[in-house]
Amino acid sequence: KAGVTQTPRYLIKTRGQQVTLSCSPISGHRSVSWYQQTPGQGLQFLFEYFSETQRNKGNFPGRFSGRQFSNSRSEMNVSTLELGDSALYLCASGNGDLETQYFGPGTRLLVL
Amino acid sequence: AQSVTQPDIHITVSEGASLELRCNYSYGATPYLFWYVQSPGQGLQLLLKYFSGDTLVQGIKGFEAEFKRSQSSFNLRKPSVHWSDAAEYFCAVVPGGSQGNLIFGKGTKLSVKP
Numbered sequence: 001k002a003g004v005t006q007t008p009r010y011l012i013k014t015r016g017q018q019v020t021l022s023c024s025p026i027s028g029h030r031s032v033s034w035y036q037q038t039p040g041q042g043l044q045f046l047f048e049y050f051s052e053t054q055r056n057k058g059n060f061p062g063r064f065s066g067r068q069f070s071n072s073r074s075e076m077n078v079s080t081l082e083l084g085d086s087a088l089y090l091c092a093s094g095n096g097d098l099e100t101q102y103f104g105p106g107t108r109l110l111v112l
Numbered sequence: 113a114q115s116v117t118q119p120d121i122h123i124t125v126s127e128g129a130s131l132e133l134r135c136n137y138s139y140g141a142t143p144y145l146f147w148y149v150q151s152p153g154q155g156l157q158l159l160l161k162y163f164s165g166d167t168l169v170q171g172i173k174g175f176e177a178e179f180k181r182s183q184s185s186f187n188l189r190k191p192s193v194h195w196s197d198a199a200e201y202f203c204a205v206v207p208g209g210s211q212g213n214l215i216f217g218k219g220t221k222l223s224v225k226p
Contacts, residue, residue, distance in 0.1 A: 004155075033213075033214070035214070035216075042216060042217075042218045042219065043202065043204075043214075043216035043219075044216075045213050045214060045215070048213065056213050058213070090155055090156065092156075092214075100146075100158060100161055101158075101214065102158070103148075103155035103156040103157070104155050105153075105154060105155045106154075106155050
């Protein structure tokens, strides 16, 4: 099976812009979670989608949003980018109740 | 609030030496526990997981971890480290009833001396 794919892998934006990141889960997986990784804060949970519904949400401002499509692919959007949004954004897919999450390679976002 | 503590930010071991990475969690109920590894520029790869049962779990790449409820610990071990094990290691917990929400420790960076 193909693994979790994330596009784009690298992205440079300027403050105030918005950005959309994409994640394709492992075939058959219905859950997609997003995490932000920064040197200062480490890995932090953004949100989780399951069957097109947001099931869980972390403690991030409303500028961070996401959605999941019927084919389980997910997108996350960050509006009005700030310098502090520079990070590695990781997507993970899973399935089942006692699920294990499989991570993609991440999208590295640099905000200038 | 749930938290995961990895007390060691950076550890250096010689190739062939044994390794133990520490992880403590703060959570009242029975946790689901994980260890992930991240190589530079890469995503996270699952090493092993503990949900219930035998408290000593075996993972990939020769790693094992032991769950000790009395110490709220889930330490990762490897008897003989290889140079390719150099990476950053993250301990994580899933709070009960919340399938998607991994809470990560800050990570331990492992360097391996030849």
